[in-house]
Amino acid sequence: MLIRPPADILPSEITSQALFLQRRRLLQSLGAGAALAGLGQDLWAAPEGRPTLGPLSASPYSSQEKTTPLASVTSYNNFYEFGSAKEDPARQAPGRLKTHPWSVAVEGEVKHPRVYDIDSLLKLAPLEERIYRLRCVEGWSMVIPWVGFPLAELIRRVEPTGNAKYVEFVTLADPAQMPGVRSPLLEWPYVEGLRLDEARHPLTLLAVGLYGEVLPAQNGAPIRLVVPWKYGFKSAKSIVRIRFVAEQPRTTWVKAGPSEYGFYSNVNPAVDHPRWSQATERRIGEFRKRPTLPFNGYAEQVADLYRGMDLRRFF
Ligand SMILES: Nc1nc2c(c(=O)[nH]1)N[C@H]1C(S)=C(S)[C@@H](COP(=O)(O)O)O[C@H]1N2
Ligand SMILES: [Mo]
Numbered sequence: 001m002l003i004r005p006p007a008d009i010l011p012s013e014i015t016s017q018a019l020f021l022q023r024r025r026l027l028q029s030l031g032a033g034a035a036l037a038g039l040g041q042d043l044w045a046a047p048e049g050r051p052t053l054g055p056l057s058a059s060p061y062s063s064q065e066k067t068t069p070l071a072s073v074t075s076y077n078n079f080y081e082f083g084s085a086k087e088d089p090a091r092q093a094p095g096r097l098k099t100h101p102w103s104v105a106v107e108g109e110v111k112h113p114r115v116y117d118i119d120s121l122l123k124l125a126p127l128e129e130r131i132y133r134l135r136c137v138e139g140w141s142m143v144i145p146w147v148g149f150p151l152a153e154l155i156r157r158v159e160p161t162g163n164a165k166y167v168e169f170v171t172l173a174d175p176a177q178m179p180g181v182r183s184p185l186l187e188w189p190y191v192e193g194l195r196l197d198e199a200r201h202p203l204t205l206l207a208v209g210l211y212g213e214v215l216p217a218q219n220g221a222p223i224r225l226v227v228p229w230k231y232g233f234k235s236a237k238s239i240v241r242i243r244f245v246a247e248q249p250r251t252t253w254v255k256a257g258p259s260e261y262g263f264y265s266n267v268n269p270a271v272d273h274p275r276w277s278q279a280t281e282r283r284i285g286e287f288r289k290r291p292t293l294p295f296n297g298y299a300e301q302v303a304d305l306y307r308g309m310d311l312r313r314f315f
Helices: 011-030 041-045 088-092 118-122 151-158 196-200 252-256 299-306
Strands: 103-108 114-117 128-135 140-150 166-171 191-195 205-210 224-226 239-245 280-283
Touching: 103 118, 114 118, 118 205, 128 205, 128 224, 140 151, 151 196, 151 205, 166 196, 191 196
Parallel strands: 103 239, 140 280
Antiparallel strands: 103 114, 128 140, 140 205, 166 191, 166 239, 205 224
16 A cells, blocks of 8 residues: 655644634634724734734635645745746745735726725725635646635726726736746736636635735735636736726737637636646645546536536637
């Protein structure tokens, strides 16, 4: 019998997970809907470690699965602005990526365009904890306790015009902070996009933290998208611009390989990637592969968005 050691759990992480679980039990006993207080500049002024976000309300959308250890969530990443190897972002992003001050321009086909600073975004809506799976097109997955608020809350405030059909997410591309941007790994800046109804869906999250704390740099601090029924690459990190547009945005991975990465990128075990199957996945920390679920397990919530569409053609 082959026994694999739990290589991705460090003693320090076991402690932080224990604290996390303790905090979650406390949250649950307090009940959902607690207000967010005391955020602002102080949040980033903490001398060491990542500041805690809270109080957080629990979400009915959370997965009940065992969460992936914090050490894996923060050390096995895709963030090409900091290199293309899985360990590059953890090595290069912390200390280099300056996440405060930070602002996000919300513009285009909206009645109330506005530049939001990160502090006002943190107070825009009550922060929730959402335990979501993240499934990469490469065939691995994690279960991550994100902290954030629905993108719909922001969309409601800026009021899209009748011409808005899609939302484009543009992320930071600063060669001074991001060594990967100095090489033509991808076309910079990294751009992603959603149809307006996908963007408004209650599962679509603007994440500002994970495991109860402010996002680590390598996970897309200070604000990133999480679209749990789509492949991980739709979840743009370190967003600086959110643009409402009439035409389908030209997104980074579609430009890099149109036959391999479609605009929709819904997790679909029935549509193979041209170079490998998408039928199974390996949960980080586990040995055996498990079957991949349609829409990453969120079919009940999102399949209606695609009624009548041929999802083999619109992959
Ligand atoms: N700006 C930017 N966002 C990005 C990426 C990237 O390279 N640059 N990689 C994507 C991919 S392929 C994945 S799988 C997820 C990984 O998120 P995680 O490192 O927080 O797990 O981020 C996505 N968002
Ligand atoms: Mo990915």
